[in-house]
Amino acid sequence: MQNKTFEKKxxxxxxxxxxxxxxxxxxxxxxxxxxxxIIEATCGGEGTCRKCRIRVLSGKVVxxxxxxxxxxxxxxxxxxxxxxxxxxxxxKLFQV
Numbered sequence: 001m002q003n004k005t006f007e008k009k010x011x012x013x014x015x016x017x018x019x020x021x022x023x024x025x026x027x028x029x030x031x032x033x034x035x036x037x038i039i040e041a042t043c044g045g046e047g048t049c050r051k052c053r054i055r056v057l058s059g060k061v062v063x064x065x066x067x068x069x070x071x072x073x074x075x076x077x078x079x080x081x082x083x084x085x086x087x088x089x090x091x092k093l094f095q096v
Contacts, residue, residue, distance in 0.1 A: 011087045015057075022084055028054070028061070029079035045080035052079040059088035 007025040012032070014020075022031035029052050032039055043049035053076045061082040063069050071077050 010059075010084045012084060013087075013089045015089070015091060024084055026083065027064075027080050028077075028082050028084060028088075031084070032079065039079060041080050043080075047078050047081045050078060053077065054079050055091035056082075057089045057091055060085040061088065 007023045009021050010024055012020045012022050012028070014037075018037070020032065020035040020037070022028070022035065026034070027045065029039055029041055029045055039052045041049060041052045043051075045052075053072075055075050056071070056077055061069050061077060062085045063081065064083065066083075066085075069077065069082050
């Protein structure tokens, strides 16, 4: 699903090891998958399997409508449900 807001490019850094340029009008899950970093999401991005959990260490994320999103327990977000609003630094990806 794509956000209908104006597309802008931002940088996503994974703990200073990888830097990707992603679009603000795509979910973080889609953007990272497009960049070659395959993240498991057996629910197809519906937000129900919780396998695409990530921690955002810095930067702002929003939902599809552009509203700020608060993290779940212990600072986790679902990559399929968030969109980067600015440059992000994320922790390692959740592995099951």
